[in-house]
Amino acid sequence: EVQLVESGGGLVQPGGSLRLSCAASGFTFSSYEMNWVRQAPGKGLEWVSYISSSGSTIYYADSVKGRFTISRDNAKNSLYLQMNSLRAEDTAVYYCARENGVAPLDYWGQGTLVTVSS
Amino acid sequence: QSALTQPPSASGSPGQSVTISCTGTSSDVGGYNYVSWYQQHPGKAPKLMIYEVSKRPSGVPDRFSGSKSGNTASLTVSGLQAEDEADYYCSSYAGSNNFYVFGTGTKVTVL
Numbered sequence: 001e002v003q004l005v006e007s008g009g010g011l012v013q014p015g016g017s018l019r020l021s022c023a024a025s026g027f028t029f030s031s032y033e034m035n036w037v038r039q040a041p042g043k044g045l046e047w048v049s050y051i052s053s054s055g056s057t058i059y060y061a062d063s064v065k066g067r068f069t070i071s072r073d074n075a076k077n078s079l080y081l082q083m084n085s086l087r088a089e090d091t092a093v094y095y096c097a098r099e100n101g102v103a104p105l106d107y108w109g110q111g112t113l114v115t116v117s118s
Numbered sequence: 119q120s121a122l123t124q125p126p127s128a129s130g131s132p133g134q135s136v137t138i139s140c141t142g143t144s145s146d147v148g149g150y151n152y153v154s155w156y157q158q159h160p161g162k163a164p165k166l167m168i169y170e171v172s173k174r175p176s177g178v179p180d181r182f183s184g185s186k187s188g189n190t191a192s193l194t195v196s197g198l199q200a201e202d203e204a205d206y207y208c209s210s211y212a213g214s215n216n217f218y219v220f221g222t223g224t225k226v227t228v229l
Contacts, residue, residue: 035218037164044121045156045164045207047218059217095163103152103211103218104169111163 002026002107004096009112016086016116022079022096022109030054030074033099036081038092039111048094049081064090086116122147122208122221129227130198138224140191140208146219148189152211155184155193159204167206168193195226203228 008020022034036048049070050059058070069082079096093113097105123141130136140147147153153171156164166175168184171191181196191210195202208221
């Protein structure tokens, strides 16, 4: 069974940093591209970042470019999102999601809540 | 990276059909056949319902269908059931500059 489990969320002050993790199991993690998607409270989905299966190709949404860094460790079946210079508008549930082909995100984690507030 | 435009709400009685539109531009929806649709129940993670405009993942009922014309994609839910009441989001590949973009979301109510 495919499982994605996010962790690392919490309360952080504006300007602070946080590192999210996503532990994958039930599939060959190194064969799949991965994404982070976030959802602010009561709002819609927003794509955040993409990383290829090898980690060699990475993309970011303009809203996080220069502040967030996506990475993966295929040996540990793990995906990461390093978030720096956090702002109130980064407050959201952050989901990791597996990509199967071009664009379809076929499995999602349960999400981890990040709250940026003083 | 502007969000794709969806109607805020749609509704139908059990057994009826409802269609949700998703309007983008030639740089996303109109430029690629990589439109997906997601269903999200309150407090839950999104679930993939349609990919590549009209394909259904294994396990998704054939009551769900997708199509595209120009810069607008559509999701149709036929034979509405109570469990179809949820938020629905479209998304599209948008090229190497903007990569992925989601729709604004549509709340479907089963009357």
